[in-house]
Amino acid sequence: MTMTMNKQIHLVSRPTGEAVAENFKLVEAVVPELQDGQVLVRVHYLSLDPYMRGRMNDAKSYAAPQPLNAVMQGGTVGEVVASKNAAYAVGDKVVGFGGWQQYSVVDAATPGMLRKVDTTHIPLSAYLGAVGMPGVTAWYGLTQICKPKAGQTVVVSAASGAVGSAVGQLAKARGCRAVGIAGGADKCRYVVDELGFDACVDYKAHPDPKSLYEALKAATPDGVDGAFENVGGPVFDATLARMNAFGRIALCGMISGYDGEPIPLRQPQLILTNRLTIEGFIVSEHMELWPQALQELGTMVATGKLKYRESVAQGIEAAPQAFLGLLKGKNFGKQVVKLV
Amino acid sequence: MTMTMNKQIHLVSRPTGEAVAENFKLVEAVVPELQDGQVLVRVHYLSLDPYMRGRMNDAKSYAAPQPLNAVMQGGTVGEVVASKNAAYAVGDKVVGFGGWQQYSVVDAATPGMLRKVDTTHIPLSAYLGAVGMPGVTAWYGLTQICKPKAGQTVVVSAASGAVGSAVGQLAKARGCRAVGIAGGADKCRYVVDELGFDACVDYKAHPDPKSLYEALKAATPDGVDGAFENVGGPVFDATLARMNAFGRIALCGMISGYDGEPIPLRQPQLILTNRLTIEGFIVSEHMELWPQALQELGTMVATGKLKYRESVAQGIEAAPQAFLGLLKGKNFGKQVVKLV
Numbered sequence: 001m002t003m004t005m006n007k008q009i010h011l012v013s014r015p016t017g018e019a020v021a022e023n024f025k026l027v028e029a030v031v032p033e034l035q036d037g038q039v040l041v042r043v044h045y046l047s048l049d050p051y052m053r054g055r056m057n058d059a060k061s062y063a064a065p066q067p068l069n070a071v072m073q074g075g076t077v078g079e080v081v082a083s084k085n086a087a088y089a090v091g092d093k094v095v096g097f098g099g100w101q102q103y104s105v106v107d108a109a110t111p112g113m114l115r116k117v118d119t120t121h122i123p124l125s126a127y128l129g130a131v132g133m134p135g136v137t138a139w140y141g142l143t144q145i146c147k148p149k150a151g152q153t154v155v156v157s158a159a160s161g162a163v164g165s166a167v168g169q170l171a172k173a174r175g176c177r178a179v180g181i182a183g184g185a186d187k188c189r190y191v192v193d194e195l196g197f198d199a200c201v202d203y204k205a206h207p208d209p210k211s212l213y214e215a216l217k218a219a220t221p222d223g224v225d226g227a228f229e230n231v232g233g234p235v236f237d238a239t240l241a242r243m244n245a246f247g248r249i250a251l252c253g254m255i256s257g258y259d260g261e262p263i264p265l266r267q268p269q270l271i272l273t274n275r276l277t278i279e280g281f282i283v284s285e286h287m288e289l290w291p292q293a294l295q296e297l298g299t300m301v302a303t304g305k306l307k308y309r310e311s312v313a314q315g316i317e318a319a320p321q322a323f324l325g326l327l328k329g330k331n332f333g334k335q336v337v338k339l340v
Numbered sequence: 341m342t343m344t345m346n347k348q349i350h351l352v353s354r355p356t357g358e359a360v361a362e363n364f365k366l367v368e369a370v371v372p373e374l375q376d377g378q379v380l381v382r383v384h385y386l387s388l389d390p391y392m393r394g395r396m397n398d399a400k401s402y403a404a405p406q407p408l409n410a411v412m413q414g415g416t417v418g419e420v421v422a423s424k425n426a427a428y429a430v431g432d433k434v435v436g437f438g439g440w441q442q443y444s445v446v447d448a449a450t451p452g453m454l455r456k457v458d459t460t461h462i463p464l465s466a467y468l469g470a471v472g473m474p475g476v477t478a479w480y481g482l483t484q485i486c487k488p489k490a491g492q493t494v495v496v497s498a499a500s501g502a503v504g505s506a507v508g509q510l511a512k513a514r515g516c517r518a519v520g521i522a523g524g525a526d527k528c529r530y531v532v533d534e535l536g537f538d539a540c541v542d543y544k545a546h547p548d549p550k551s552l553y554e555a556l557k558a559a560t561p562d563g564v565d566g567a568f569e570n571v572g573g574p575v576f577d578a579t580l581a582r583m584n585a586f587g588r589i590a591l592c593g594m595i596s597g598y599d600g601e602p603i604p605l606r607q608p609q610l611i612l613t614n615r616l617t618i619e620g621f622i623v624s625e626h627m628e629l630w631p632q633a634l635q636e637l638g639t640m641v642a643t644g645k646l647k648y649r650e651s652v653a654q655g656i657e658a659a660p661q662a663f664l665g666l667l668k669g670k671n672f673g674k675q676v677v678k679l680v
Binding site: 232252257266268273275276280282285 | 576591594602604605616619621622625
């Protein structure tokens with residue numbers, strides 16, 4: 001048989017502070033022969049997600065660290081190109097956790113490793129975003145933690161991103177006022193004009209906390225009932241200061257602190273005076289709700305009611321720079337890498 | 341009829357920073373004649389509680405500010421000395437919200453204003469502490485928010501105080517490991533030797549955050565599953581850093597910040613990485629659970645299973661200094677003022 005070469009991106013060192021290109025290395029390997037039960041997937045898209053930054057550290061966290069000198073782990077979509085598993089046929093479109101490489105060998109019998117998807121009405125790459133982990137993250141935090149009622153106000157940070165854009169549109173679908181926080185006028189325009197949020201605050205236009213607070217106050221005249229926090233730091237401080245009594249905060253990410261800089265919460269006493277609930281969550285720990293979430297998300301995408309944007313990097317070699325850009329907010333919408 | 345003179349303590353100015361004696365003033369007034377439906381209560385004990393400091397400020401909070409040039413509001417226990425209400429007879433022992441004064445005229449028909457209590461097995465003053473608002477506060481936060489299971493570890497700050505001492509003993513009654521944080525060796529000894537906590541950390545012996553964390557770590561070898569926070573600041577930081585995954589934190593008070601000094605939460609990202617829930621609460625908003633809580637607390641006090649200590653100041657004139665001392669942790673257990 002012919003050997004299939006497989007370009008991979010490995011993590012070869014851990015960041016000290018900011019992550020840099022030198023933490024990654026392009027490696028070429030040979031695709032091993034399939035064993036019984038296995039499936040060979042040609043990866044079409046890699047998913048790049050902020051949580052990966054946390055896993056680059058060798059720190060106690062909810063997930064084991066990304067191993068050194070191994071393929072960067074991550075979600076992928078692709079096509080089955082060889083199969084020794086009766087449940088999968090060549091040509092099947094699949095979503096899985098193939099990592100940053102062109103081909104992945106999957107023990108397809110292990111539950112949760114691979115899932116066939118229908119691309120009739122939903123683009124394949126959407127299974128990494130609006131109809132994938134980010135979409136379910138948005139759905140879970142909004143419906144299970146924020147639990148907003150019609151007429152209430154929901155604020156979400158990183159509002160133009162894969163998670164944030166879904167949070168606001170799901171909130172709008174529930175009759176809420178949706179207010180985004182995003183970095184830059186372009187992103188804010190997109191959030192309001194394309195995604196249909198009621199307002200969006202450009203945090204880059206408000207570098208001091210007082211100004212940011214005033215801008216968010218103007219955008220949330222009735223206060224905030226549900227908050228979905230992806231950023232942390234001053235953005236979280238401003239949101240906390242706008243919470244109404246009995247408000248609920250889903251804490252999903254704190255990307256502003258991923259390089260290790262301090263991101264204190266300045267006024268935790270507001271949690272008490274306003275009787276708030278704050279809950280941190282990891283969507284992969286709530287798999288029992290994924291089918292319900294994916295059904296709503298898939299229907300909304302297929303019917304055009306859940307819009308999203310992608311930043312598409314081209315080729316496996318582009319993955320590290322695209323990822324570093326994501327950490328700085330250079331992406332616009334869901335960041336993927338297109339390999340095919 | 342003879343006029344009954346009534347010594348009262350009024351709030352006459354709001355603190356700028358630390359509360360001081362000059363914020364209060366002793367005033368003498370005449371007890372007005374009773375109207376139909378009213379009851380005259382001679383106050384035996386005033387309750388002094390940390391929440392009162394917050395109400396001295398003219399700030400947006402859960403409760404309206406304490407009005408200026410009016411009697412300091414607060415819980416009281418006493419005895420009915422005159423009644424124009426058929427439901428109350430002279431000699432009845434009652435708990436109410438009479439404020440810092442010797443006599444209070446109560447519209448006893450208004451629900452929640454006055455409650456008769458049985459002092460056969462429970463001392464009257466205990467209705468201001470272990471079998472009163474502080475006890476119910478402990479019960480609510482522990483059972484409704486921390487929800488610890490037998491074998492889990494519960495940490496409570498201000499552990500020798502009216503609320504904290506009940507939290508630990510209620511946790512022990514549920515088979516938990518109870519760990520206190522208190523200020524000073526005497527208080528810590530009391531918490532362990534008298535109240536039966538498993539351990540107590542003296543925060544005054546650990547002025548730097550690292551040392552405090554290490555001491556708490558030694559006292560919580562299996563981490564912390566439920567935390568009951570009364571203090572805020574470095575004590576809260578240390579507790580947060582010891583939380584286990586899916587830990588639950590009841591935020592009841594942040595006395596370290598009551599004078600307006602910043603009390604940032606240094607590592608809010610731990611809420612995310614450990615998937616914690618933090619919930620602020622005010623026990624007066626959960627009146628539907630008071631009967632259930634008071635039944636357990638009353639039974640435990642009457643049977644000697646819930647111990648408590650009181651700091652008793654003598655005479656209405658002593659109330660301001662006793663209150664200022666409470667804010668500095670000079671009390672030891674529940675702070676009351678004995679008027680009769």
